[in-house]
Amino acid sequence: MLGCVSETPIASPAPPAPSTTRTTAVPPRPAPAPLLTPLGLLTVLLGAALPLIDFFIVNVALPTIDRDLDAGPAMLEMVVAGYGVAYATLLVLGGRLGDMAGRRRLFLWGLAAFGLTSLACGLAPDAWTLVAARVAQGAAAALLLPQVLATIQAATTGKRRAKAVSLYGGTAGVSSAVGQVLGGLLVSVNLAGSGWRAVFLVNVPIAAVAWLLAARTVPESRSPHPSRVDGLGTALLATALITLLLPLTEGRAAGWPLWSWLLLAVFPFAAVAFVAVERRAERTGRTPLVPPSLFRLPSVRSGLTMIVPFSLGFGGFMFVVAVALQSGLHYGPLAAGISLAPLCVAFFAASLAGPRLVQRFGRKVVVTGSLVQGAGLLLLALTVHADWPGIPVAALAPSMTVLGAGQGLVLPVLMRIVLSELPATQAGVGGGVMVTTQQSGLALGVATLGTLFLSLLPTTGIRDAFLAAVLTQLAIVAGTTLLGLRLPRTLR
Secondary structure (H helix, E strand, C coil), rough: CEECCCCCCCCCCCCCCCCCCEEEECCCCCCCCCCCCCHHHHHHHHHHHHHHHHHCCCCCHHHHHHHCCCCHHHHHHHHHHHHHHHHHHHHHHHHHHHHCCCCCHHHHHHHHHHHHHHHHCCCCCCHHHHHHHHHHHHHHHHHHHHHHHHHHHHHHHHHHHHHHHHHHHHHHHHHHHHHHHHHHHHHHCCCCHHHHHHHHHHHHHHHHHHHHHHHHCCCCCCCCCCCCCHHHHHHHHHHHHHHHHHHHCCCCCCCCCCHHHHHHHHHHHHHHHHHHHHHHHHHHCCCCCCHHHHHHHHHHHHHHHHHHHHHHHHHHHHHHHHHHHHHCCCCHHHHHCCCCCHHHHHHHHHHHHHHHHHHHHHHHHHHHHHHHHHHHHHHHHHHHHHCCCCCCCHHHHHHHHHHHHHHHHHHHHHHHHCCCCCCCHHHHHHHHHHHHHHHHHHHHHHHHHHHHHHHHHHHHHHHHHHHHHHHHHHHHHHHHHHHHHCCCCCCC
């Protein structure tokens, strides 16, 4: 409240003597930060789960899409890659727009767009229409997801924020596995003859419910000093990500044509130009799309350094296991999905325990989680080596449980580290950078581990190709464990 406190002179015919008491202006109280209620947190986490689930839900539906639309391998790759590339490319821009126009407003627009584009995917009459709808769906996801972390940063504090970020991290990890479980269930049930279309149509009512809840429970927030969009930086970032991700995800299926090599050759020039433009913008007082000063924060730098290899291994594993279970063990879509259920449960349970463990053990939680994840991968490799091809679903449960527990101790804590020192004014762009890093890592994992697996299939068979992919991820986990030793001993 703004006001003044001073002595009031008593009225008299003569002019009052000058008061010796100095007038003291009470400074205005800052407006209270918007509060995110438990229902509001549940709502934004529901909104976050939609695009994360959709990144993987299509994996188990690809064989059915191929048969129904006569798509072919290259077109199926585009169904996956079109979503992932548009999603990763526009995430930082989505965060910046939320800082400017209001995160709640962009969250609502993103939910509406995601629901409509999901409907377009579900009704697609041919493969090219499905690809176009998936690209639009990825763009809608990029508008929606950055607002979740930015809202959590702006509308929570202290222990509530730590718990909310851990829940977000748990949602991010579990959604990836839930996507394949849910996709297998929906394809198998074949509700009203919808088949693969149900994996997209299910988003429509969920997005509608989330929209209604968000309109009532999610507080509005924005940067107090909004700035214009960095057009040149946006174009260069998009160019860098597209020239890297598109050829890596599409090149193998297309037979590595000339355009894929040309795009890869452009990537380093686009990346260097982006860094130079962003540095110059910040140095001259303008607001870059990705402020280089963000990376001078130790928490951001150390956290992102670990998120890249973690996401690469996780994304590649989820793609490879979906193919191996259906093509190698001949599981149906439902059985393939159910085999990942122990991973989902263990991941979420570990992510809930993370905040308390971090307070007591600090960075040891991340290092321990990496070691547990490695143990799960090793146990899975031993199971596959010993019992292939007669592995029942139940026999995979122990390794999946250990694997999920390890991953649940790593990812939520890394996200918490990245966000721990971000100022509220950069909550949107910081969250966008982190999720872009994560999604780019997932896409690179599908491209690298997926390409390794598919390239080995003709000569080694599915079992040995799968083992090669699992052991490669085990090597990545070993590197992540070593990086964990460089984190601060105590985490905020």
